[in-house]
Amino acid sequence: MLTLNILGAGRVGQTLARLFRDFDQFKIASVYTRSAKTGQKAVDFIGAGQAISNLRELADADIWMLTVPDDEIQEVSKLLLDNRLLKPQSTVFHCSGAKSSEILQPLRDAGHFVASIHPVRSFASPQLAASDFAGTFCGVEGDTEALEILIPAFKAIGAHTFLLDTGHKLRYHAASVFASNYLVALMDVALKTYQAAGLSPEMAATLAQPLAKKTLENVFNSSTEAALTGPIKRGDFQTVEKQLADLSEWDQGSANLYQAFIEPTKEIANRGKSK
Numbered sequence: 001m002l003t004l005n006i007l008g009a010g011r012v013g014q015t016l017a018r019l020f021r022d023f024d025q026f027k028i029a030s031v032y033t034r035s036a037k038t039g040q041k042a043v044d045f046i047g048a049g050q051a052i053s054n055l056r057e058l059a060d061a062d063i064w065m066l067t068v069p070d071d072e073i074q075e076v077s078k079l080l081l082d083n084r085l086l087k088p089q090s091t092v093f094h095c096s097g098a099k100s101s102e103i104l105q106p107l108r109d110a111g112h113f114v115a116s117i118h119p120v121r122s123f124a125s126p127q128l129a130a131s132d133f134a135g136t137f138c139g140v141e142g143d144t145e146a147l148e149i150l151i152p153a154f155k156a157i158g159a160h161t162f163l164l165d166t167g168h169k170l171r172y173h174a175a176s177v178f179a180s181n182y183l184v185a186l187m188d189v190a191l192k193t194y195q196a197a198g199l200s201p202e203m204a205a206t207l208a209q210p211l212a213k214k215t216l217e218n219v220f221n222s223s224t225e226a227a228l229t230g231p232i233k234r235g236d237f238q239t240v241e242k243q244l245a246d247l248s249e250w251d252q253g254s255a256n257l258y259q260a261f262i263e264p265t266k267e268i269a270n271r272g273k274s275k
Contacts, residue, residue, distance in 0.1 A: 002149070005061035006049070007032045007076055008068030009042030011123040012095050016065065017046045018130045019157040026153065029059040045126060058085055063149065066094040074103050086112055091146045093117055097173035100166045101142035108143065115142025115150055116169070119159065120176060134158030141166045187212060189254055196250055225272035232265045233272070 004026035006013050013031075020026045028049035033039040039051030052058055064086070068076050073094050080086055092107050093115040104114035118139045123129045138154055140147060141164040151161050164172055187208065194204035218227035231239040240262060247255035 001027045002062040003027045003029045003060070004063045004065060005030045005032065005058055006042075006065050006067065008066060008072070009033050009039060009046075010067060011126050011129065012119070013065065013067030014042050014045050014126040015123055015129040015133065016067070016095070016119075016157075017042075017049070018126070019133055020153065021046055021048045022130075023157050025156050026063060029061045030057070032058060055079055055083055055085065060087055062087075062090065064090060064092040066092065068094075070096045070099050073099060077104050077107055081106060081110055086110075089113065089145075091115070091149055093142065093146060093150060095119065097139070097176055098170055100164075100169040102166060113143040113146035115140065115146035116164075117150055117154060117161075118164075118173070122180060135160065137162060139164040139172065141169070186257075189257060192251075193247075193254060224268050228265070228268050228272060230265075232262065233269050235269075 001024070004017070004020060006017050006028070009017070009031050017028055017031070021028050028046060030052045031039055031043050031046065031049040032052045032055065033042065034053060036051060036053045039053055043049050043051045050059070064080070066073055066076055073096060077092065080092070086092070086107070089111060091113045092104055093101075094104070095117055096103075097118040097120075099116065101114045101116045108114050116139075119133075120137045120139065121129065121133075134157075136159050138159045138161050140151060140154075140161050154161055190208050190212075191201070191204045194207060195201060199207070215227055231237070231243075244255055244258055244262075247258050
């Protein structure tokens with residue numbers, strides 16, 4: 001069985017390592033974090049491996065998973081090279097959505113195989129993510145030699161893999177940010193706006209939850225054009241202008257966000273009219 005070292009054992013690293021262990025895909029060797037305490041906590045969750053806080057103590061491995069923050073990937077990969085920690089033709093991959101495998105080019109130049117594998121999901125809790133990972137879509141790109149090892153391993157833990165265009169990795173990840181991170185931010189504004197209208201936090205959530213859920217269901221069961229409702233869809237722009245003015249009196253940041261969505265929403269409404 002191929003051995004796996006994990007560098008950066010946060011939520012993503014812990015989840016994937018636990019699944020690789022549970023499904024007998026890789027033997028977990030070293031789990032590297034800057035803090036021995038967090039490393040041991042990660043090992044306890046994974047159920048295998050040895051917590052390491054000194055790079056020079058890392059075990060030999062066939063596969064190296066870099067689940068450090070995006071801005072540290074290049075630095076960590078350089079440390080692996082500078083300290084001669086990789087055996088010949090090792091496979092090294094990261095799980096960033098925004099960075100492509102090209103960030104690991106120095107490793108490729110040194111004769112190693114590199115890739116990126118991005119699970120398109122939230123990892124708010126490793127325990128929850130590990131329990132319902134099956135069915136998660138993972139965008140993959142990189143060297144054929146690396147993907148021939150990694151794709152079967154990810155499929156074994158329940159992932160659905162799809163190939164990404166290396167040159168469009170940033171744009172692909174921006175789409176995920178819109179669909180997840182900014183959706184959270186938008187719902188936060190909606191909840192605060194309900195409360196600013198005099199509703200309790202509990203009532204705000206009671207109103208927003210079914211409205212948001214049903215809207216998303218309509219988007220994916222039909223289309224964005226069919227799911228769109230409200231004053232812009234009806235052409236009631238006096239209401240839009242009055243709401244914008246009212247929001248500006250209360251909170252300019254929320255007003256700016258409301259205004260930013262006017263033109264994109266008009267575009268959806270116009271597409272709906274032409275169908």
